[in-house]
Amino acid sequence: MRSFVYQGLPSRVVFGAGALAQLPQAIAAMGAQRALVLCTPEQRASAERVAQLLGERAAGIFDRAVMHVPIETAREAREVARQLGADCAVAIGGGSTTGLGKAIALDSGLPILAIPTTYAGSEMTPIYGITEAGLKKTGKDLKVLPQSVLYDPELTLTLPVGLSVTSGLNAIAHAAEGLYSAEGNPVIDLMAEEGIAAIGRALPGIRANPADLEARGDALYGAWLCGIVLGSVGMALHHKLCHTLGGSFNLPHAETHTVVLPHALAYNAAAAPRAMARIARALGRGADEAPQAVYDLARDNGAPVALRDIGMKAEDLDRACSIAMQNQYPNPRPLEAGPLRALLQAAWEGARPA
Numbered sequence: 001m002r003s004f005v006y007q008g009l010p011s012r013v014v015f016g017a018g019a020l021a022q023l024p025q026a027i028a029a030m031g032a033q034r035a036l037v038l039c040t041p042e043q044r045a046s047a048e049r050v051a052q053l054l055g056e057r058a059a060g061i062f063d064r065a066v067m068h069v070p071i072e073t074a075r076e077a078r079e080v081a082r083q084l085g086a087d088c089a090v091a092i093g094g095g096s097t098t099g100l101g102k103a104i105a106l107d108s109g110l111p112i113l114a115i116p117t118t119y120a121g122s123e124m125t126p127i128y129g130i131t132e133a134g135l136k137k138t139g140k141d142l143k144v145l146p147q148s149v150l151y152d153p154e155l156t157l158t159l160p161v162g163l164s165v166t167s168g169l170n171a172i173a174h175a176a177e178g179l180y181s182a183e184g185n186p187v188i189d190l191m192a193e194e195g196i197a198a199i200g201r202a203l204p205g206i207r208a209n210p211a212d213l214e215a216r217g218d219a220l221y222g223a224w225l226c227g228i229v230l231g232s233v234g235m236a237l238h239h240k241l242c243h244t245l246g247g248s249f250n251l252p253h254a255e256t257h258t259v260v261l262p263h264a265l266a267y268n269a270a271a272a273p274r275a276m277a278r279i280a281r282a283l284g285r286g287a288d289e290a291p292q293a294v295y296d297l298a299r300d301n302g303a304p305v306a307l308r309d310i311g312m313k314a315e316d317l318d319r320a321c322s323i324a325m326q327n328q329y330p331n332p333r334p335l336e337a338g339p340l341r342a343l344l345q346a347a348w349e350g351a352r353p354a
């Protein structure tokens, strides 16, 4: 019998087409009176809709969220929240906007209501990331876990197909690594497999018809489950590599996850056969086909499969390998420089795992 620890994360979730209409009740359930609405400049119209729904509970809009939460933006947003007397933040957007809400919460304790419009999963985690002097630091603090989340597939209809596919693969990466996490447990395994399966069936549907609300709902449901996995158990080689490639080489977040995942799975395959079998089963493939199944899901839905196509230079691969080797961390297979360098080469070339 397997022994394990399961730590649940406290958040209230409203899920479904039109869930945004539940915003006033969700804010009231948090006991909040004045919400600062956060968004990127491009999602300003969505934030205005949110503010309108909030009525007199809207304190204002801060529309300058950007990728990786620069400390300067976080400080500015905290100051705006203080000046407006906000007692909560409503983040509408992807991981970048949720991340800004988390940076505010980390310092001020302001509770967050998140309305995710990508599949990154940040809304389900107590993990924050803040970039200072070009260096992104991440940490964990329950203060930053959104108290309340509205998942409304209608809000994702405008997410471009390319971003939908790579963001979906970003979510699958959380679940895949959760299945072989050193902190894994059977409850998280169930969510991980179900999350991968939901996204696996959603992506071809979204590609065929981006307005397919059923497929959008499946993808968001899968993202929710995969986000819980990320927030609940430790990640391994794949996430550390993506952090290195994003942080030190400025590669785009979701695309990097998409390209690296098949190769990280191939690296770990022999050391984690049960996890691989569950990933493969979720994607409707044979037990030893997890790396290929993930690669095919990306390629067949038009996503990039090579690091060289998303801005990585060949001459930087050695440095990426040595940065990734700097810290050892739990991973099914020990980190070895030669095989890791070979993994990066294969990911750079975009080779289908053998």
Ligand SMILES: NC(=O)C1=CN([C@@H]2O[C@H](COP(=O)(O)OP(=O)(O)OC[C@H]3O[C@@H](n4cnc5c(N)ncnc54)[C@H](OP(=O)(O)O)[C@@H]3O)[C@@H](O)[C@H]2O)C=CC1
Binding pocket: 040, 041, 042, 043, 066, 067, 068, 069, 093, 094, 095, 096, 097, 099, 117, 118, 119, 120, 121, 122, 123, 125, 126, 127, 128, 129, 155, 156, 157, 158, 159, 160, 163, 167, 230, 253, 254
């Ligand atoms: N702390 C955690 O647990 C986690 C943190 N993250 C962090 O989150 C960031 C990545 O999150 P991700 O969601 O991929 O990236 P973003 O939040 O940057 O969003 C990605 C893209 O999606 C677009 N977009 C979002 N919503 C819509 C919409 N409704 N319609 C059209 N376009 C839309 C954005 O456009 P626009 O810019 O125009 O708004 C942007 O170009 C990274 O910084 C990553 O480190 C990721 C996962 C977990």
Ligand SMILES: O=C(O)/C=C\C(=O)CC(=O)O
Binding pocket: 099, 127, 128, 129, 130, 138, 170, 239, 242, 243
């Ligand atoms: O970097 C962060 O903001 C925190 C975690 C993640 O981005 C998780 C991931 O790599 O998807």
